[in-house]
Amino acid sequence: MTTYVIKGARILGGQKKDLLIRDGVVAEIGTGLSAAGAQVVDADGLVALPGLVDLHTHLREPGREDAETVETGSRSAALGGYTAVCAMANTSPVADTAGVVEQVWRLGREAGLVDVQPIGAVTVGLAGEQLAELGAMADSAARVRIFSDDGNCVADPRLMRRALEYVKAFDGVVAQHAEEPRLTSGAQMHEGEVAARLGMTGWPAVAEESIIARDVLLAEHVGARLHVCHVSTAGSVEILRWAKGRGIRVTAEVTPHHLLLTDERATSYDPVFKVNPPLRTATDVAALRAALVEGVIDIVATDHAPHAVEDKECEWAYARPGMLGLETALSIVLDVVGDELGWDGIAERMSRTPARIAGLTGHGLEPAAGAPANLTLVDPAARWTVDPAGLASRSRNTPYAAMTLPGRVVATFLHGEPTVLDGKAVK
Amino acid sequence: MIRHLLSAADLDAGTATMVLDTAAEMAALADREVKKLPTLRGRTVVNLFYEDSTRTRISFEAAAKRLSADVINFSAKGSSVSKGESLKDTALTLQAMGADAVVIRHSASGAPHRLANWIDGTVVNAGDGTHEHPTQALLDAYTMRSRLGRLAGLNVAIVGDVLHSRVARSNVLLLHTLGAKVTLIAPPTLLPVGVDAWPAETSYHLDSVLPDADVVMMLRVQRERMDQAYFPSAREYSRRYGLDVARMRRLPEHAIVMHPGPMNRGMEITPEVADSPRSTIVEQVANGVSVRMAVLYLLLGGKA
Numbered sequence: 001m002t003t004y005v006i007k008g009a010r011i012l013g014g015q016k017k018d019l020l021i022r023d024g025v026v027a028e029i030g031t032g033l034s035a036a037g038a039q040v041v042d043a044d045g046l047v048a049l050p051g052l053v054d055l056h057t058h059l060r061e062p063g064r065e066d067a068e069t070v071e072t073g074s075r076s077a078a079l080g081g082y083t084a085v086c087a088m089a090n091t092s093p094v095a096d097t098a099g100v101v102e103q104v105w106r107l108g109r110e111a112g113l114v115d116v117q118p119i120g121a122v123t124v125g126l127a128g129e130q131l132a133e134l135g136a137m138a139d140s141a142a143r144v145r146i147f148s149d150d151g152n153c154v155a156d157p158r159l160m161r162r163a164l165e166y167v168k169a170f171d172g173v174v175a176q177h178a179e180e181p182r183l184t185s186g187a188q189m190h191e192g193e194v195a196a197r198l199g200m201t202g203w204p205a206v207a208e209e210s211i212i213a214r215d216v217l218l219a220e221h222v223g224a225r226l227h228v229c230h231v232s233t234a235g236s237v238e239i240l241r242w243a244k245g246r247g248i249r250v251t252a253e254v255t256p257h258h259l260l261l262t263d264e265r266a267t268s269y270d271p272v273f274k275v276n277p278p279l280r281t282a283t284d285v286a287a288l289r290a291a292l293v294e295g296v297i298d299i300v301a302t303d304h305a306p307h308a309v310e311d312k313e314c315e316w317a318y319a320r321p322g323m324l325g326l327e328t329a330l331s332i333v334l335d336v337v338g339d340e341l342g343w344d345g346i347a348e349r350m351s352r353t354p355a356r357i358a359g360l361t362g363h364g365l366e367p368a369a370g371a372p373a374n375l376t377l378v379d380p381a382a383r384w385t386v387d388p389a390g391l392a393s394r395s396r397n398t399p400y401a402a403m404t405l406p407g408r409v410v411a412t413f414l415h416g417e418p419t420v421l422d423g424k425a426v427k
Numbered sequence: 428m429i430r431h432l433l434s435a436a437d438l439d440a441g442t443a444t445m446v447l448d449t450a451a452e453m454a455a456l457a458d459r460e461v462k463k464l465p466t467l468r469g470r471t472v473v474n475l476f477y478e479d480s481t482r483t484r485i486s487f488e489a490a491a492k493r494l495s496a497d498v499i500n501f502s503a504k505g506s507s508v509s510k511g512e513s514l515k516d517t518a519l520t521l522q523a524m525g526a527d528a529v530v531i532r533h534s535a536s537g538a539p540h541r542l543a544n545w546i547d548g549t550v551v552n553a554g555d556g557t558h559e560h561p562t563q564a565l566l567d568a569y570t571m572r573s574r575l576g577r578l579a580g581l582n583v584a585i586v587g588d589v590l591h592s593r594v595a596r597s598n599v600l601l602l603h604t605l606g607a608k609v610t611l612i613a614p615p616t617l618l619p620v621g622v623d624a625w626p627a628e629t630s631y632h633l634d635s636v637l638p639d640a641d642v643v644m645m646l647r648v649q650r651e652r653m654d655q656a657y658f659p660s661a662r663e664y665s666r667r668y669g670l671d672v673a674r675m676r677r678l679p680e681h682a683i684v685m686h687p688g689p690m691n692r693g694m695e696i697t698p699e700v701a702d703s704p705r706s707t708i709v710e711q712v713a714n715g716v717s718v719r720m721a722v723l724y725l726l727l728g729g730k731a
Contacts (some may be wrong), residue, residue, distance in 0.1 A: 188536075195619035199536040199558030199596055204620070269537030313515050315535035317556070 051083025063092025271319030
């Protein structure tokens, strides 16, 4: 393995230091470091963060390799500063068996750009009827700890209760896509003034909030962990605050797009803004930002959802929901709450806490002597303009096209080897 | 002049009035022996209909033909659309064929907006999902103006399934632009969440609105809505929100009754009311052709 000396990086925005990286770990931190044969990485003025961890990524493989593969999604992740991503289970076939999760895990290892941690489905085929073999997935080489039917809600309360209980045996966690399906039949966008004007069927906030309320009570009742995916409403924040105050073991994520965009975007009828849960109101956006800063919402997760061109260049109602997120997440977070969170707060929300929820012990660690060298170097002064054609994802469905955003990932190291250098993927 | 007509909100008061005035000139033409104008000779108008709507399609077809345009009727049935061709590919095909205007009817809200991004020609929204139907609003305004002499200050009651009605959305916008006062009357389940932001009053009680109404517009209510629990039964709906003779008597002497069609006789309107002298339902159809002539004429920049 090559030895690297990263010169002049500011760990979490602190004083400039050199980092000596050897054999996959941070061997030494100091000033004026050098090593024979080491490759020098000029990081003057760059901020070093623990490699980011995404708890919610759709890699589309197996099944929709035309939209994304484990490899292209991994490259997107690395360019976004990530060293680990959790791959959602709604592939085709669904990741509801040990065989499929192991396949995804192996593809991630082969790509070698981020650690790909598969998420297992809660129910067979995401159908919400019968538990998938959760234990088999947990015991597999993929060592699955997060289970989610994301895309679908585990709507049946008895099934949800059992899932929460069952995964306690291997310290698992159920990540719920909170959406009461009876309240969102045919829904296209947030139910409110804009939907009324545009003549689109509404997705009411209460469809999310009622499931979160139910699930935190279930989690409390059976003493289980619950993770709430992509929280999108101010009301959900209040329920989470209440649940945490009560000591319920619940964690929650918010996506970059829900921190930035509102339902007004749908006025264009461009399905690049169609996503599930939908973009909400400015009031919700403000509440989500405050909750993330306060810690009521624990983490940022991308819900990176690549879609082929034909699934977006069509009528809104026929388009698939979802947007790209991996390559823009850090910049969006810096843009909307960077000042309030600070670098330590960003590391907490985008690396340490997601790593802890996912049980990824080699990630989310401070760059410190002896720690695994999973880290990313960010230029805080850079600004860049999002060009969909310039993204590494196989898909182009970014809602941020032509936006100029702050902060740029310059380099990412995974297990001591660079996956990104000079802002470019090394492979 | 604007390039597309996608929403009634695309029309300011001046433009909307110009459309209505032009429609009046077009209507005068209908009384002549030769009903045709050479205005759009050599121009191609495509009727792109993804939803069955004989009435609207024929109205647009007649309008384009009376302006001497070449008309191509493109129906989703029996075309490559049923073989899975996307709206975008269809748009590019029409573009390549040199369509100057595409009149689109589609079940998805916003489809005309998408189409307008993909073709160079003019797009006219002939009804998109539960969003808008701007030429219907224009013909309704035209009908009100010709019957009652004005639009400013009129009290217009729109009754029925506002939630799913593109006619209601376009009428609210256009009538507000033209100075009329709109009241939407429906059971609470059939008013959209967010309706408070519309430039209209709302009421759950038809009887209290009728004595002050100059216009009552009854919307079609599909019986299937009952299955999604919007109301308990067709009978209860028509008892509370249907227009029958007894209710019609509560209207001022001069008030008119409108319906965009097709009607559910016995559901939202009784046959006696639909066929009464107050009813403008047949007139609306005739006015539709004149208004659509005016729209095509103005959008395609025809010279008289």
